[in-house]
Amino acid sequence: MIKVLALVAALACLTACAAPAAPAGPAAAPASPSSAHPDLPPGYDEAPERTAPCGNAPTDSLDPAAGPLGPDGRPDGPNVRRVREEGLRVGVSQTGQFRSKRDLITGELSGLEIDIAKRVAAALGVPDEDLSMIGLPTGGRLYSLDTGANRAAKAVDERLGDVPGVDLVIAGVSVTACRVETHGLRFSRPYMQTHSGLLVRAGLSGVTRPEDLAGRKVCSGAGTTNSDEMIDVRDRQRAERRPELVPVAVNDTSDCLMLMQRGFVDAVYSDVLILHGYRHQDPGTVLLDYRSPLTTKAAVAVSGEQDDLLRFANDVLDDMRADGSLDLAYDTWFQGLARHHRLPVPDDPYRR
Amino acid sequence: MPVSRPRSRGVVKRTEHGFLVFAVLVAALGLLTGLTGWAALDLRQQRAADAADQRAELTAKALDVYRAMADADAHSLNAVLVNAERATPLRQRFRDDVSAATEALHVASARSAGTGDDAAGQVRELSRLLPLYTRLVEVGWTESDAGRPVGISYLSNASSLVRTGILPVARRLHAEQTEAVVRAQRDAGAVPWPFLVAGVATLAALVAAQRSVTRRTRRRVNPGLVLATGLTSVALLGAIVVVGFVDGRGEVGQRELAVVGPLAEARNLGREADEAEARILIFPSAGDVSELDGMFDDIEELVTAAGGDEAALAALEAWRGHDEPLLRPARGGANAEPPAFTDLVRTIIDPAPGDADTFGQRLDSRLTELIEEHRARAVDSTGSAKATLANWDAAVLLLMAAAVLSAAFGLGVRIREYYT
Numbered sequence: 018m019i020k021v022l023a024l025v026a027a028l029a030c031l032t033a034c035a036a037p038a039a040p041a042g043p044a045a046a047p048a049s050p051s052s053a054h055p056d057l058p059p060g061y062d063e064a065p066e067r068t069a070p071c072g073n074a075p076t077d078s079l080d081p082a083a084g085p086l087g088p089d090g091r092p093d094g095p096n097v098r099r100v101r102e103e104g105l106r107v108g109v110s111q112t113g114q115f116r117s118k119r120d121l122i123t124g125e126l127s128g129l130e131i132d133i134a135k136r137v138a139a140a141l142g143v144p145d146e147d148l149s150m151i152g153l154p155t156g157g158r159l160y161s162l163d164t165g166a167n168r169a170a171k172a173v174d175e176r177l178g179d180v181p182g183v184d185l186v187i188a189g190v191s192v193t194a195c196r197v198e199t200h201g202l203r204f205s206r207p208y209m210q211t212h213s214g215l216l217v218r219a220g221l222s223g224v225t226r227p228e229d230l231a232g233r234k235v236c237s238g239a240g241t242t243n244s245d246e247m248i249d250v251r252d253r254q255r256a257e258r259r260p261e262l263v264p265v266a267v268n269d270t271s272d273c274l275m276l277m278q279r280g281f282v283d284a285v286y287s288d289v290l291i292l293h294g295y296r297h298q299d300p301g302t303v304l305l306d307y308r309s310p311l312t313t314k315a316a317v318a319v320s321g322e323q324d325d326l327l328r329f330a331n332d333v334l335d336d337m338r339a340d341g342s343l344d345l346a347y348d349t350w351f352q353g354l355a356r357h358h359r360l361p362v363p364d365d366p367y368r369r
Numbered sequence: 370m371p372v373s374r375p376r377s378r379g380v381v382k383r384t385e386h387g388f389l390v391f392a393v394l395v396a397a398l399g400l401l402t403g404l405t406g407w408a409a410l411d412l413r414q415q416r417a418a419d420a421a422d423q424r425a426e427l428t429a430k431a432l433d434v435y436r437a438m439a440d441a442d443a444h445s446l447n448a449v450l451v452n453a454e455r456a457t458p459l460r461q462r463f464r465d466d467v468s469a470a471t472e473a474l475h476v477a478s479a480r481s482a483g484t485g486d487d488a489a490g491q492v493r494e495l496s497r498l499l500p501l502y503t504r505l506v507e508v509g510w511t512e513s514d515a516g517r518p519v520g521i522s523y524l525s526n527a528s529s530l531v532r533t534g535i536l537p538v539a540r541r542l543h544a545e546q547t548e549a550v551v552r553a554q555r556d557a558g559a560v561p562w563p564f565l566v567a568g569v570a571t572l573a574a575l576v577a578a579q580r581s582v583t584r585r586t587r588r589r590v591n592p593g594l595v596l597a598t599g600l601t602s603v604a605l606l607g608a609i610v611v612v613g614f615v616d617g618r619g620e621v622g623q624r625e626l627a628v629v630g631p632l633a634e635a636r637n638l639g640r641e642a643d644e645a646e647a648r649i650l651i652f653p654s655a656g657d658v659s660e661l662d663g664m665f666d667d668i669e670e671l672v673t674a675a676g677g678d679e680a681a682l683a684a685l686e687a688w689r690g691h692d693e694p695l696l697r698p699a700r701g702g703a704n705a706e707p708p709a710f711t712d713l714v715r716t717i718i719d720p721a722p723g724d725a726d727t728f729g730q731r732l733d734s735r736l737t738e739l740i741e742e743h744r745a746r747a748v749d750s751t752g753s754a755k756a757t758l759a760n761w762d763a764a765v766l767l768l769m770a771a772a773v774l775s776a777a778f779g780l781g782v783r784i785r786e787y788y789t
């Protein structure tokens with residue numbers, strides 16, 4: 018009898034132990050994606066950090082006459098001759114209203130920087146069909162220049178390997194020592210200078226400067242001096258125990274207007290020429306009179322190993338300053354920009 | 370205690386008491402067999418029904434959402450690269466894709482209720498993101514039509530929302546539900562060991578009872594015990610055959626799903642590649658071209674892993690060759706002469722020669738055919754497993770109840786002889 022009971026007990030145990038697995042319980046992974054707001058642009062950051070300070074690499078340019086000249090009196094050299102033979106490739110932006118914008122249907126580019134690119138090509142004798150204007154990828158535009166630093170960076174980071182190679186970058190590149198150091202490039206003489214300003218929604222009262230935006234979100238491009246300035250304002254407010262603004266950084270400054278339209282940010286802090294383009298796109302915004310004390314200069318970026326091309330670009334820009342075409346292009350493209358936001362086209366530093 | 374032991378032995382030694390012990394033992398084991406059999410087959414029925422009715426459909430709908438949204442993403446971008454006349458059908462295809470995704474989510478929402486896992490949460494997340502995405506695209510188109518670059522920001526954000534928000538959730542839903550289908554199929558076809566052990570023990574007890582009856586009464590056959598043995602054997606053999614068949618169908622289903630998985634992933638990647646082509650032209654980022662090149666390699670690997678359908682591989686090769694101008698920078702051609710923007714637009718938008726579809730759509734169509742073929746077989750096997758198991762739980766319980774009654778009757782007759 019004991020054996021029988023033991024068998025029954027063993028069978029009961031088997032029943033309990035060998036039953037098929039029950040359906041899986043609740044999964045550990047959460048339903049929502051990692052980001053709480055996947056509808057925000059990549060890189061959206063409400064707690065950006067100040068960029069690391071750079072060294073003091075010289076940002077001065079080259080005198081067009083500081084090297085060999087060709088029969089036409091223009092700077093000459095192996096790179097200039099190569100471009101004359103093979104064509105000129107210029108890296109541009111595609112979304113900069115008035116500076117450089119592409120009509121996606123026709124493929125046509127227009128803006129102040131496109132005028133400059135065409136003028137350089139014309140001076141080189143490069144026909145239109147041999148002038149390639151290439152939209153440069155976000156996060157890699159200055160890697161398009163053929164420099165030792167960029168080649169080393171591409172060897173390490175394969176994502177940079179497909180950044181197309183260009184001869185010149187004319188894409189609203191601000192002149193900074195960091196860029197010279199990081200990319201081994203050189204800048205032409207500036208073709209444009211500007212200061213930073215503040216764009217807000219129409220109807221936002223009591224705001225005349227960044228300090229008035231306590232408790233509000235202010236958008237700038239990540240890693241830019243504009244973002245750093247907003248971080249500094251917030252830190253000052255924090256030190257003085259006053260309500261703080263919230264600096265917001267995004268990978269691409271052009272996302273700031275969209276974020277303001279969607280109500281994610283209250284203001285955009287960037288250079289006034291960019292903000293002027295935004296205001297033109299959205300009449301429901303206001304470009305305030307505020308102007309930052311700092312000015313930034315935009316220049317053509319050229320490989321630091323191609324001095325002849327750099328001198329050539331400077332020569333063309335000098336011509337454009339001299340014949341007034343640079344001023345005219347500026348006035349044409351940025352007409353409607355308030356006078357106090359206009360800064361003169363930078364003069365040739367070598368003529369001072 | 371010392372008194373009761375010899376008394377107990379004495380009780381069992383008596384013939385009628387021995388028969389009584391057999392009757393109780395057979396009844397207990399028969400009951401245990403019936404209950405374990407009922408429980409085992411009922412659970413397998415539930416798992417088969419879970420696989421056939423809920424999980425399989427959820428898997429299919431997750432796949433539909435993924436494809437529709439990746440397709441919508443590609444069309445949303447292609448639509449800003451062409452003139453109004455050519456943009457109209459592309460925008461309509463975008464809206465059709467969104468409608469298909471909405472419909473799939475509607476069904477998935479109903480099927481995800483009560484699955485006991487995170488499926489309902491994932492479906493809710495997809496349903497939350499879909500209207501956000503659609504709004505971003507519609508605004509992006511409106512702004513782009515007006516020549517305002519902010520439209521590109523909207524489209525870029527929408528594309529990012531699809532790639533980082535919607536598609537990963539749909540992919541997770543599909544993967545988890547496919548796993549759940551496979552798990553349910555395995556459970557439905559698992560050997561019911563407790564039932565088999567109990568059944569064999571019951572048979573052994575019946576044989577022992579029959580031998581005891583033969584030895585003590587000189588009657589060769591006890592009809593009640595014979596019938597009980599027959600009924601128990603039928604219950605055992607029937608259950609083994611049914612579960613074995615279900616296991617076989619489950620294996621077929623799992624094999625088909627194992628092919629559907631890589632094919633679906635290849636199709637998804639194809640849709641993403643279609644979107645990546647336009648993204649590279651409209652808002653390029655460093656590494657995009659290399660990523661596109663890598664997608665083609667991954668698609669080839671997946672199609673090969675799924676059996677290497679020749680038509681699909683040929684369509685992929687044709688597409689990759691056609692995209693050569695776009696891919697050149699990723700193949701050491703960063704300094705090569707770049708094609709004009711409008712030439713690249715034609716490369717990615719224009720249909721393949723002699724066809725109404727683009728190269729990407731050709732591959733998509735072939736992969737869809739293959740997926741539907743294999744999915745139909747998987748659904749068929751899951752459905753037939755479910756149908757085969759139907760009512761077998763009750764049948765086993767009834768057979769074993771009848772066996773217990775029959776044995777009790779057979780032994781009862783012999784026991785009564787000692788009291789009359």
